[in-house]
Amino acid sequence: MSTNSEKMEDLVGKDYEHGFVTDIDSDTVAPGLNEEVITFISKKKEEPEWLLEWRLKAYRHWLTMEDPTWAHLDIEHIDYQAISYYSAPKKKEDGPQSLDEVDPKLLETYEKLGIPLQEQKFLAGVAVDAVFDSVSVATTFKGKLADAGVIFCSFSEAVKDHPELVKKYLGSVVPAADNFFAALNSAVFTDGSFVYIPKGVRCPMELSTYFRINASNTGQFERTLIVADEASHVSYLEGCTAPMRDENQLHAAVVELVALEDAEIKYSTVQNWYPGDENGVGGIYNFVTKRADCRGDNSKVSWTQVETGSAITWKYPSCILKGDNSVGEFYSVAVTNNYQQADTGTKMIHLGKNTRSTIISKGISAKKAQQSYRGLVKVSKSADNARNYTQCDSLLMGDQCGAHTFPYIEAKNSSAKVEHEATTSKIGDDQLFYCLQRGIKEEDAVNMIVNGFCKEVFKELPMEFAVEAQKLLGITLEGAVG
């Protein structure tokens, strides 16, 4: 028998299952970024003048900003002029009114991805708003949501149908000038999802969006805005996969969540974008700004993420705990394999009194992958009795990978209680041997141990997502499982 670490590395190699390109004519703008392109996008989407102005302002600010430098990321320079900023699948007539009108090729693509866009999903209680490249092509089950007064639509539709809500909340959590990628997104975002839950409403189903990047060399810039009005409740699921590509593709999304008094938002992500091949060629660059504003008293936002994809991930879903007694949670599993790099974590900004935050981060690295956890817990002067609990665990598979933990704590109020625990472990030969001795095959054993390691996070995911996440973990780490 070879050594365990060698064997484990064999198991780690599994081809990306979702690597194929759909052959559809795209209506793509020439590469490059300037005010004309932004105006083109805005016109194409028939946006009001104020939004165009907002975009241009963001763009002008972006021009003054510098490319961020990366602490623990090894990244090639990105040529922003080589990227095409708009691409839409061609539609028959005015666009699909129902699934029957959606390009069958698209549906086939989703089918291959195992995205159940059709009736099954409805039976499972999930409405799907699918984003293919930059334009939403199908939205289902709006009726049921409409009955509850819930608005769940593409961002473009929201701009047309609910301009007052968009205008009020857009950029109110992540200002256009917040950071380099947020500014870029604000200038060129093409679509995304919009959710509004009215006062006192519990959203009758889990909301789900699948993003997919398809057209070659097209950066994708989604914009998601979720507003939970007073005493409302919503659970939102985001899942991502992308076809195989050689060029690196930039992805810079912005997600803004607003929770008003007594409102609760649960935002779950499974991210499975193409990570590049085993030599580190290709893969998605995933630079996301996700932030929640717990604006009202007693509000709560919970981020749960399972990150297995992308060549480079840079992402810190954060909570601004403004309202008194507001609660922020961050549960994360990040898996990096081969040459993948991830720099992820969260920021919990305590402003209100009695605010509480919990951070559970599980990082798994295999082969030559590098991963950093970066977390900021900030307790302002006004935040009496703020509480934070942080737990950061890293699991290493093999000895060429790395895990780094950077917890930053700034407490300006002496009543704050901030706890931090961190562990780093190697997947134990003794754990593995124990399972083998009981007759369990090595890949199943690894799968079992890794899933056990992630359990605290998986239990935060909605049931069907948890199953998917476990499967994904298996695929990412284990090769030919089952």
Next chain:
Amino acid sequence: MLDIKELHAKVEDKEILKGLNLNIKAGEVHAIMGPNGSGKSTLANVLAGRNGYEVTKGSIEYDGKDLLELEPEERAWAGVFLAFQYPVEIPGVNNVYLLKAAVNAIRKNRGEQELDAVEFLALVKEKMKLVKMKEDLLNRAVNEGFSGGEKKRNEIFQMAVLEPKLAILDETDSGLDIDALKIVSEGVNSLRSPERSIILVTHYQRLLDYIKPDHVHVLSNGKIIKSGGPELALELEEKGYDWIVETEAA
């Protein structure tokens, strides 16, 4: 059933087993005693196929097969079970879930029908009684936070469920209180059968009051230096190991 000939094995370039011979017939219980560091656990690990334990010489025939040719999981499928001296904790992995995976992996590889949830539960219930296993231990993560004695009992419980052909119990009695020792011993005794062989590694003759061995061996410095019947254990209890080791050296 098990025939070990002139076995030499090393760990991290250090030779631990130095020409060990042992023959065990089906249905027999053999106790292996010996000073700390003499190689008892090393033998157990070599039998189970643990990585890093390199056999440099000798042979092990098990059930007509060359045991050394088999991967650890294949040995388990073939009926080899090791109750660990130090059972490892596996956080987040449910104890009974692991056991079900084990049962079905073994059955599948023997070409038997896998057990469904109901059948498995019935089996678990039956075996729980045998070793008076507490139910809450089943639903906790594998060995996580278990007391020393609970870990040992869990090993025997697993053995009862997996029904091995060759069970190697590495100091299962250490850390058990008097009542637990009795219960575990009764459990082991009830698993004695003409098809099942058991190797008991122990430091204490007390265990052998409960589980009567057919043979007792003394392992010292990587070799079996004395074998006898149950009376040998009593003699060891009284005199310690020095007298044999000295006799041997003389």
